[in-house]
Amino acid sequence: MRALRRHGPGLLAWLAGIVFFLPIAWMALTSFHSETDAATNPPSFTAALTLDGYREFFGSGGGASPWPALANSAVASVASTLLVLLLALPAAYALSIRPVRKWTDVLFFFLSTKMLPAVAGLLPLYLFARNAGLLDNIWLLVVLYTSMNLPIAVWMMQSFLAEVPVAVIEAARVDGARLPVVLTRVVAPIALPGIAATALICFIFSWNELLFARVLTGVVAETAPVFLTGFITSQGLFLAKVCAASLVISLPVLAAGFAAQDKLVQGLSLGAVK
Amino acid sequence: MTATTAPLTRTPARAARRPSARLRAWATRAPLLPALVFLIAVTQLPFVATLVISFFDWNALYPKARRFTGLDNYRQVLTDADLRHSVWTTVLLTAAVVLASLVLGLVLALLLDRRFRGRGIVRTLLIAPFLVVPVAAALLWKHVLYNPEYGLLNGLSHYVGGPQPDWVSRTPLLAVEASLVWQWTPFMMLILLAGLQSRDQQQIEAARVDGAGDWQIFVHLTLPHLRRYLELGALLGSIYIVQNFDAVFTITSGGLGTANLPYTVYQSFYQAHENGLASAAGVLVVIGSLVIATFALRVVSSLFREEVSRA
DSSP, X not given: OHHHHHHHHHHHHHHHHHHHHHHHHHHXXXXXXXXXXXXXXXXXXXXXXXXXHHHHHTTTTSSOOSHHHHHHHHHHHHHHHHHHHHHHHHHHHHHHTSOOTTHHHHHHHHHHHHTSOTHHHHHHHHHHHHHTTOXXXXXXXXXXXXXXXXXXXHXXXXXXXXXXXXXXXXXXXHTTOOHHHIIIIIIHHHHHHHHXXXXXXXXXHHHHOOHHHHHHXXXXXXXXXXXXXXXXXXXXXXXHHHHHHHHHHHHHHHHHHHHTHHHHHHHHTTTOOO | OHHHHHHHHTOHHHHHSHHHHHHHHHHHHGGGHHHHHHXXXXXXXXXXXXXXXXXXXOBTTOGGGOEEOTTHHHHHHHHOHHHHHHHHHHHHHHHHHHHHHHHHHHHHHHHHTSXXXXXXXXXXXXXXXXXXXXXXXXXXXXXXXSOTTTOHHHHHHHHTTOOOOOHHHHSHHHHHHHHHHHHHHHHHHHHHHHHHHTSOHHHHHHHHHTTOXXXXXXXXXXXXXXXXXXXXXXXXXXXXXXTOOHHIIIIITTTTTTOOHHHHHHHHHHTSOBHHHHHHHXXXXXXXXXXXXXXXXXXXXXXXHHHHHHO
């Protein structure tokens, strides 16, 4: 009884961890099986391992190559993240360090745009893109992803920058430093971990996005999640390939997320949880 | 922040030199403007356009027949049985997923709050579902777990001689919900874990010395402390799940009564080309979100005020 009380919670936690991870572990195992071994009932845990699923996915099996889609996702995510930082850093600076009248109102305006669902502007954006010849153009996604992540980034960075002591900034200004210098030499070094966390979260959201990409891109600017939707109706013939594809496309997010677990929580809760 | 910085601007010396003060005020606002202008242009303008289009009868296949119909689209959206159903589905999906993942997340956070061997590994295992790309997670559930012929669920059920149902067609909404609960529980767990670890340990020790049991400490100390973290998790979860598109699109393609509002909006203009109707439905999604958002902003601002008063 005493032992159960002492070790029970730990064992239960391990059990929960395994149950939650099981689908991912199974997906990983299936991705290394041949298509025939992957689609058996009951499932085979001991089937021979092969890289065929990955070979199929990367296109040597005759299907469409995922490389253009992966490259598009990389461009959209990295470019929009950089653009977000470029716009959010000065804004957060103004909101947290230099006083602006009614600054909380501005902050709430930023946040409120995040609560405007994506479908609210989808049709006009589609019509605009079609008339302007921007359909199937990756740079349109860059702009939209920037607007999608900007509110969260401003909020997060505002809370990170608020930790920079005002006295340090005032001192730099008294010494005659101008805004760009203050930002790069004084503020950035102190707030760097927070800025990195913000960038990480923007990257993850952009990488994951499906609705805009699905509606506004086609062949040329297709992103990785859109590429994955090609597997929605495949009826089990390509189970190993589906698993390999899902894992490869999730890999950047998994790696980034594992590396920065704590920052992730703090960022996702808009800095409210520290 | 306000408390410490406000006096700097309101010194009489600066207010006295008026033109320079005005210039200064603009210089202070300037860094904000690019982000503000960008955000208004890219998010608010399209919404205004959606609002305008929602008053028109406009099928993209017959652009010449476009005409103003006032509130007709809204009447149609609200009286259409399918659309009303998708409103209901959205509510059901959001409420079920948020509640289930919040409760599960709380249990897991309480378990992880204790010290045990391999806690770091367990935490990493538990976070993983949240870090799988949503479309990939939906594909995983649809093909690898739910499939009636070779899916893992029925495969495991086979070993104990259990039934072999076709999960997606038998309980479609539940199938979508389960996959979303799996993805969102880690998120709730992370927020609640942060809440648990910010508890005042001395207070808990004191209660223990006074003879309080685990359950009493949980009900009277832990739960009240967690309240704002529970609220935050519920609100952030609602904002994202109410807009869910990926899981519905991937697992059921909106079939079998699982079409939620975002999927319906997508479908009515992408497939049916009904621009006016789609816009009206989109505006309704916004109104629904606004209800959550007003509440959300109030909670966030109360968190925020606490932070300011602490500073």
